[in-house]
Amino acid sequence: MSYNHIKPVHILFVLALLTTCLFSCSKSDTYRLPDTTDKTKPGTVSNVKVRNFNGGAVLTYTLPSSQNLLYVVADYNINGKTLRQTKSSYFLDTIRVDGFQSSKDYTVTLHTVTRANIESDPVTVTVHPDTPYYQLIRKNLTIAPDFGGIHLSTLNKSKRPVGINVITIDPANNKFNIRDRHFTSTDSIEYAVRGFAPTAAKFGAFVTDQFGNVSDTLLVTVTPFYEEMLDKKLFFPTNSPSDAAIGYGGILPYLWDGFTKEVGGASPWQTTIGPTQKLIQGTFGVGRSYKLSHFLMWPRGYGYANPKVFSIWGSNKDNPADAVTPGGLPTGTTVGDWVMLGTWRFPDPPSGLPQGQTNAADQAFTDAGVNFDMPYNSPTVKYLRVVVKETWFGLDYTYIEEMSFYGIPQ
Numbered sequence: 001m002s003y004n005h006i007k008p009v010h011i012l013f014v015l016a017l018l019t020t021c022l023f024s025c026s027k028s029d030t031y032r033l034p035d036t037t038d039k040t041k042p043g044t045v046s047n048v049k050v051r052n053f054n055g056g057a058v059l060t061y062t063l064p065s066s067q068n069l070l071y072v073v074a075d076y077n078i079n080g081k082t083l084r085q086t087k088s089s090y091f092l093d094t095i096r097v098d099g100f101q102s103s104k105d106y107t108v109t110l111h112t113v114t115r116a117n118i119e120s121d122p123v124t125v126t127v128h129p130d131t132p133y134y135q136l137i138r139k140n141l142t143i144a145p146d147f148g149g150i151h152l153s154t155l156n157k158s159k160r161p162v163g164i165n166v167i168t169i170d171p172a173n174n175k176f177n178i179r180d181r182h183f184t185s186t187d188s189i190e191y192a193v194r195g196f197a198p199t200a201a202k203f204g205a206f207v208t209d210q211f212g213n214v215s216d217t218l219l220v221t222v223t224p225f226y227e228e229m230l231d232k233k234l235f236f237p238t239n240s241p242s243d244a245a246i247g248y249g250g251i252l253p254y255l256w257d258g259f260t261k262e263v264g265g266a267s268p269w270q271t272t273i274g275p276t277q278k279l280i281q282g283t284f285g286v287g288r289s290y291k292l293s294h295f296l297m298w299p300r301g302y303g304y305a306n307p308k309v310f311s312i313w314g315s316n317k318d319n320p321a322d323a324v325t326p327g328g329l330p331t332g333t334t335v336g337d338w339v340m341l342g343t344w345r346f347p348d349p350p351s352g353l354p355q356g357q358t359n360a361a362d363q364a365f366t367d368a369g370v371n372f373d374m375p376y377n378s379p380t381v382k383y384l385r386v387v388v389k390e391t392w393f394g395l396d397y398t399y400i401e402e403m404s405f406y407g408i409p410q
Contacts (some may be wrong), residue, residue: 013051023387042066042112042120054158055132055209056098059108059125063093068114076100076108077125082212083149099211127251133160137189138207138215147293149194150203152182160209161185165219166193174202190372192294198226210270227293230405232285239384240322242279245274247397252282255386260298260369260402266298279326280398282386289316290407291383292341292377293316295397296369298401302349302358305398309390314381327389331375339379342390344372355392369404380410 040074043064051058060284061067077083079101086379090112097108105128114122141154141164152164166180180193194251200223246252259266260375271280295338299306311327323336333340347370348350349362356401384405386400 003357011131019264023337023344028118035118036113036179038068039116039118040066040068040114041118042114043114044067044120044123044224045072045110046123048110048123050127052129052138053098054130055100055134056096056129057108058094058096059110059127060094061110063090064112064120066112066120066223067112067138068116069112069238071136073111073113073119074108075111076106078106078109078211079111079213093140097127098129099209099213101136101213102312103129103131103302107410132209132213132378133158134162134207134213134215137162141205141207143205143218143219143220145204145222145224146192147225147408148198149192149196150222151190151192151225153171153190154207155186156185159185159187161352162210163188163208165206165208167206168196169202176219192371194224194294194371197226198224225293226253227406227408229291230286232258232404232406234285236287238283238284239284240281240385242278242281242322242324243283244271244278245271247272250399252284253405255282255284255400258402261367262300262401268399268401270387273363273396273399277396279324280391280396281325281385283322283383283385285383286405287382288406289410291406291410292374292378292407294362294373295372295403296371297346297403297407298347299366300368300399300401301363301366303356303392305391305393305395307346307388307400308392309343310386310388312380313385313387314341314386315339315383316380325385325387327387338385339381341373341378341381346370369402374407 014058040313043066045061045063047062049060050066071090072095074086074095074097075083076097078099078270085100086095086097102105105126107395108125110123110125134349137156138152144151154161162184164182165178168179169175170177200221202219202221204217204219248272250267252269254267257266263326269282313325317337320337323338325335325338328343329340329341331340349358350365351359351362354358391398
């Protein structure tokens, strides 16, 4: 028996049913929409309960039975001069208020609002936030001497976005001015601000948050440790057998030629796969023994063959024997005449864009040179070996525009 003559009938029936449903649903939805011309004042929220947290509070309430309700709005002053407003849909029975300057009583005013933009009578409630996060971060903030500057450290367990602001005295007017701003949302904040002479000086630091709140200032007198930039004129390549092959003429001395960008014919150190696969590595002498404090790296940017994870090995031998020294081993590991000084991961793009995407701010970040600190207990070295363990795109070659090393001559 053939069913071909039945199929068109089925299709017509289904289409008719769908059309009926669509018109039926559309008519029903239009009927249920609140009237935006209804100027009736809505009822107020009731049974308001407060749950305080650091720097804010969550309010729960019972919504009125008004049919044309659109949202609930909270108005509040967070620091005596800044007004904030938070809205919550009529689908919800909670609203969050935050950004308060201190742990004390604040008044929050609640209104319900209709689709015709008619407000209810006000309902006021008192909140008493716990200590704001920026104050907790300031409480744990410490300033200690570092090589060529100061070392700042604090905790940010909640990973709140904050700014650490360093101030120093400007000799031109003998007044404190902001010397450095560091914005972060990491759980542990630890970094150095450098460029200071090894003489006693006053340093200060305070914390700000995204709401414009400012902590009190920590003031200390600190004497930075002496350091100097290693003289690149004394650097020389060793051409070790285990070093990576050079690609496109990007010889190792380009790593310290003073050019941080490819201008005027300048080139980066650039490796290639070569006849046989080797570690992505370059070895060179620095001319004398140093206890290193930190170093700067200028890559081409993010992505492709730019370094993502890299290690540095060192040796204080006069003529260190070559050895296989892979990246990523524990700091302090010894292989022949070489000791692992550390492994570092290049920071993610400041923009937060996905891997492979960058913007002008990311490029400006790398163009300025990125700082990496050496462990305090690093041994004295006169030879260095850079080993790139991982590139951003997983390629087996790399390029680096420039590196500068700092330390104490021994």
